[in-house]
Amino acid sequence: MKNRDDLDPLIAxxxxxxxxxxxxxxxxxxxGKTAFLKAAGSLKESVSPEDIRRHKNWKEQxxxxxxxxxxxxxxxxxxxxAIILAISLLLGGSGATVAAAQASLPGxxxxxxxxxxxxxxxxxxxxxxDQLDLALNLVDRRAEEIxxxxxxxxxxxxxxxxxxxxxxxxAIMLSLSLPEDQVVQALEKVQTRLQxxxxxxxQTRTNGSESAIMALTQxxxxxxxxxxxxxxxxxxxLQIQEQLQNQQQLNNPDQKSTNAPTEAGSxxxxxxxxxxxxxxGTPTPGSSYGPGxxxxxxxxGTPTPGSxxxxxxxxxxSTDTISVEExxxxxxxxxxxxxxxxxxxxVYHTLTPTRTPKAAGGSxxxxxxxxxxx
Amino acid sequence: xTAPNEQTLLKRAKSYDTEALGLIYDLYSPALYRYAYRxxxxxxxxxxxxxxxxxxxxxxxxxxxxxxxxxxxxxYRIAHNWITDSYRRQAPVMVEMDETIxxxxxxxPDFQVDKRIEKQQIRLALRTLTPDQRQVIILKFLEGWxxxxxxxxxxKPLGAVKALQHRALETLxxxxxKQENGSTL
Numbered sequence: 001m002k003n004r005d006d007l008d009p010l011i012a013x014x015x016x017x018x019x020x021x022x023x024x025x026x027x028x029x030x031x032g033k034t035a036f037l038k039a040a041g042s043l044k045e046s047v048s049p050e051d052i053r054r055h056k057n058w059k060e061q062x063x064x065x066x067x068x069x070x071x072x073x074x075x076x077x078x079x080x081x082a083i084i085l086a087i088s089l090l091l092g093g094s095g096a097t098v099a100a101a102q103a104s105l106p107g108x109x110x111x112x113x114x115x116x117x118x119x120x121x122x123x124x125x126x127x128x129x130d131q132l133d134l135a136l137n138l139v140d141r142r143a144e145e146i147x148x149x150x151x152x153x154x155x156x157x158x159x160x161x162x163x164x165x166x167x168x169x170x171a172i173m174l175s176l177s178l179p180e181d182q183v184v185q186a187l188e189k190v191q192t193r194l195q196x197x198x199x200x201x202x203q204t205r206t207n208g209s210e211s212a213i214m215a216l217t218q219x220x221x222x223x224x225x226x227x228x229x230x231x232x233x234x235x236x237x238l239q240i241q242e243q244l245q246n247q248q249q250l251n252n253p254d255q256k257s258t259n260a261p262t263e264a265g266s267x268x269x270x271x272x273x274x275x276x277x278x279x280x281g282t283p284t285p286g287s288s289y290g291p292g293x294x295x296x297x298x299x300x301g302t303p304t305p306g307s308x309x310x311x312x313x314x315x316x317x318s319t320d321t322i323s324v325e326e327x328x329x330x331x332x333x334x335x336x337x338x339x340x341x342x343x344x345x346x347v348y349h350t351l352t353p354t355r356t357p358k359a360a361g362g363s364x365x366x367x368x369x370x371x372x373x374x
Numbered sequence: 375x376t377a378p379n380e381q382t383l384l385k386r387a388k389s390y391d392t393e394a395l396g397l398i399y400d401l402y403s404p405a406l407y408r409y410a411y412r413x414x415x416x417x418x419x420x421x422x423x424x425x426x427x428x429x430x431x432x433x434x435x436x437x438x439x440x441x442x443x444x445x446x447x448x449x450y451r452i453a454h455n456w457i458t459d460s461y462r463r464q465a466p467v468m469v470e471m472d473e474t475i476x477x478x479x480x481x482x483p484d485f486q487v488d489k490r491i492e493k494q495q496i497r498l499a500l501r502t503l504t505p506d507q508r509q510v511i512i513l514k515f516l517e518g519w520x521x522x523x524x525x526x527x528x529x530k531p532l533g534a535v536k537a538l539q540h541r542a543l544e545t546l547x548x549x550x551x552k553q554e555n556g557s558t559l
């Protein structure tokens with residue numbers, strides 16, 4: 001019994017001590033059984049073996065698997081996502097997005113990001129010359145986008161053409177904001193770019209659709225209009241510069257080749273212009289063109305005396321304002337033009353940048369200089 | 375050991391057959407209680423051991439696990455692990471006077487005290503063994519199991535069980551001899 005026959009007597013004797021077991025408490029035994037069966041019953045209600053097998057059935061049945069896919073249906077997808085996310089974080093997150101957006105075209109999802117990044121870059125550029133260079137590059141970029149769209153046979157929307165036109169105008173405006181001695185050069189730069197782009201567009205092949213040909217024609221018209229505006233504006237500015245130089249030579253015979261204003265200008269009496277509308281609200285009222293009090297050597301003998309530059313005082317520190325209005329090539333704007341009352345003069349449109357030539361012949365006083373052809 | 379009956383009970387138990395589970399409880403809980411009491415020497419802890427053993431058994435059924443056969447050996451293994459854990463949780467209980475000893479004429483109080491001391495001494499001797507050695511000694515020499523059953527309970531080969539038994543008996547003998555010599559000095 002109990003395998004103790006061959007045991008060491010000492011061990012057998014000691015183990016016999018443990019044979020005596022007190023009677024188990026029947027009540028506690030019954031309670032234990034009741035608790036056990038109750039727990040088993042609750043498990044039977046809540047969890048059945050069928051529920052466990054159900055998941056296996058889903059995996060095994062292709063018909064249900066195609067509709068109710070498991071979470072791990074594409075385990076590699078999460079892996080690839082994690083890799084892409086890690087690379088994006090390593091490359092700088094949003095920086096990667098902006099970089100990816102640079103190749104987008106109008107209509108693409110990231111094109112707005114591209115425009116925003118360009119605006120941000122422009123905002124971060126402080127030097128006006130650098131701003132102009134950046135604006136010219138953006139003009140090229142808009143043109144390239146249009147060419148890409150035409151090459152791929154996509155539609156050139158009005159918005160795309162508007163963006164291109166706005167970019168050209170921004171470049172022109174930035175040119176005019178440069179110091180006077182750089183304006184003409186800057187405008188020439190814009191002109192060269194536009195001419196190059198026009199030639200490129202001439203060589204661009206479309207898919208032959210009517211909309212593509214129309215869009216290409218409209219873009220070319222836009223370029224030609226702006227080229228015409230720039231050409232006229234260059235003429236005006238050159239004349240203005242010549243007048244400025246002549247004025248300086250008269251005031252300072254010793255300094256023949258400088259555009260810088262001299263102190264003599266301040267000694268002259270201010271003009272008394274009565275009505276150049278373009279000078280209203282300028283920072284230096286009274287310095288604009290118009291009939292002034294003193295003799296203006298340049299106002300005399302002009303084709304239409306007093307029309308553009310009225311006889312005014314010799315104020316060298318005058319300020320003029322260039323009014324920009326679209327389609328005003330043949331319109332007014334004589335306030336800054338070559339002195340003829342019916343100038344071909346205002347180069348600019350829509351926007352009204354304020355330019356401050358440091359000397360202007362025949363400048364008058366007052367913000368209400370005549371301007372001649374109001 | 376009735377293997378076919380065990381397998382039938384196990385199959386029914388896995389579908390939460392209340393009758394089968396009740397039969398399993400009635401069949402094995404008294405033996406498990408004795409087994410626990412021999413090692414623990416405490417009625418409450420022995421009941422706790424039985425309750426926890428069957429609770430763990432339900433858990434493995436719920437997880438669609440558990441034994442395919444040798445249910446008795448499986449339950450003893452659960453109980454043995456619980457007892458081993460209880461050894462780790464608490465220090466050995468010192469022998470104390472029990473005030474609830476029945477005051478029978480045939481049972482002298484000093485005799486009862488001696489018996490309890492002797493039981494506690496052998497329990498302390500068993501605790502000097504490894505868990506596997508202790509289980510072999512209890513199952514074979516106190517529960518009267520055959521080597522094959524013990525091997526099933528331990529999930530070890532028969533030869534390993536014999537080796538465990540041999541080393542356990544040697545360790546136990548040395549301990550008891552040393553204890554005897556100490557008490558006689």
